Structure formats: C-alpha cells, structure tokens
Amino acid sequence: MTENLIEIKGVTHAYKTASGPLPVLDGLNVSVPEGTFAAVVGPSGCGKSTLTKLVAGLMKPDSGEVWLHGELVKGPRKTVGMAFQNPVLLEWRTILDNVILPLEIVAPKMSKAKCVARAMELLDMVGLVGFEHKRPSELSGGMRQRASLCRSLVHKPDVLIMDEPFGALDAFTREDLWQTMRDLRRAEPFTAVLITHDLRESVFLGDQVIVLSGRPARSQYVMNVDLPEDRTLDVLFTPKAADMLHRLRDQIKIAQGRDVEAHS
Ligand SMILES: Nc1ncnc2c1ncn2[C@@H]1O[C@H](COP(=O)(O)OP(=O)(O)OP(=O)(O)O)[C@@H](O)[C@H]1O
Helix, strand or coil: CCCEEEEEEEEEEEEEECCEEEEEEEEEEEEEECCCEEEEECCCCCCHHHHHHHHCCCCCCCEEEEEECCEECCCCCCCEEEEECCCCCCCCCCHHHHHHHHHHHHCCCCCHHHHHHHHHHHHHHCCCCCCCCCCHHHCCHHHHHHHHHHHHHCCCCCEEEEECCCCCCCHHHHHHHHHHHHHHHHHCCCEEEEECCCHHHHHHHCCEEEEECCCCECEEEEEECCCCCCCCHHHHHCHHHHHHHHHHHHHHHHHCCCCCCCCC
C-alpha cells in the first residue's frame, strides 16, 4: 500500500490584514502518495503559495493539520527541498558552491569531496557540467533554474516543493526544464508538489492535478493523470491529453466563477 507522504487535513487559514482577516484556505484536503508528483493549479491569488508554506512548515494553519511522513508538521523541516520562480542563487558563490549549500546546513559533517561529488552528480544530470565554477550571473535563466533544482535536491529531500519554478522562462526553455524534471525523478524518485499556472505543465509532470477553488480555497477537483509514466512532449498532442486539458480549463473557469462552454 502506498503511504501518503503529504496529508493536508481540513486546513483553514486567514491572514490578518489591516482591513481584517482575509480567509485564504477553507477546509482544504490534499493527499500526495509517496513517490508521486502533485501539480496544483487554481485562480490567481487563491492560496497556492500559502499551501506550499504550510507543507514546508514555514507557517501554521489556524485549524486543521498538515502531516509529512506520518509526522505532524510543527515547523520547518530539513527533509523538504524548495524551488521558486526566482532561483535566488548567491552571486558571491560559484554554481557548485550554491548547489552544495543545503549540505553545509543539513549534513555539516559530510566531507567536502563527498559534497562536491554529490553536487556534480546532479549538475551532470541537468547538463551543467563545465559551468560549475561560473557565477550565477554568467548563466542563462534556464541554466540558473537547473542549478536551483540541483540545489533543492542535493540533500535528497523526502519532498520537493516548487512554486512556479518555470514561470519566468520562455516556452521552449520551460519545456526543456519539464523534461529535465522528468529525468531527475526517473534517476532519483522523490515526492513533489508543483504550483503552476500552466495546465500543460501540470499534465506533463503531474500524477495528479489538484484544482483549487477561488479564495478561500478548497480542493475543487482532483484529476489522476492517466498517461504513460515515461512521458515525452508528444503526449501533450494526444486526444487523451487534450481531453484532460479541456477538463482542467473548465475547472479553472468554474473556480473563477465563469461560465463553462459546452465542448465535445
Ligand atoms: N503574509 C500575508 N499577509 C496578508 N495577506 C497575504 C499574505 N500572504 C498572502 N496573502 C494574500 O493571500 C492571498 C493568497 O495568497 P497566495 O500567495 O497563497 O496565493 P496564490 O494562489 O499563490 O497567488 P498567485 O497565483 O497570484 O501566485 C492573496 O490575496 C495574497 O495577497
């Protein structure tokens, strides 16, 4: 039986603002089985980033529970890797030293040689060997995001949380990164939560796509992505994928409170 690595149970949260409480999540339930990839989509401002902060233990919900690996999340955890739209690499460090950074924090006793070997293994997987001694500003946006992915995986986290990691990239680079992500998962399976505005991305990468309702968000619709595990970009042009994309688009319209047109 597959264990749910992440369990969000009945989470409700409101931010305190100058004009009063802003309800953001309302009885949110999400389950992510171990080793699977959950893509989360929903209208702008519905609470997607808030969900990632809760799973990472960066904030506590007003009510409800977040469980990770059978433990109640009460604070930040070392076993979580994070990647954001802005890779925030440190300019005074080389790419290699940026990738090693989490190991210095999580495994301070690990020898430098082992840290380098681990980082180089990942840089090799994402095609960045030869760039390890460069500074972040010497790399393209896509290369920086590849390095950022290496950094978030270097300490072998149980779960990788990504908030729009490919959102700032051009369409072709983005598709390259989707394939890199697929290859990384194949090489080193991990559980992932990906926040995205791109429905094609959610279908290409996700084992399940969770559509959040408008704010305050709850889980409005969950779609199991019934496509081959080893996907190529061509899969997005199949009738099956087109049907899934239609259904997701309809769900987003419902979440936005807009009418859904009939389609065959
Ligand atoms: N610390 C905070 N204090 C007050 N309000 C906040 C705070 N963080 C987020 N919000 C508000 O809560 C709502 C949900 O924010 P969140 O970033 O979770 O949404 P999102 O779905 O990720 O948004 P987007 O799709 O635009 O990235 C937004 O209206 C946002 O302005």
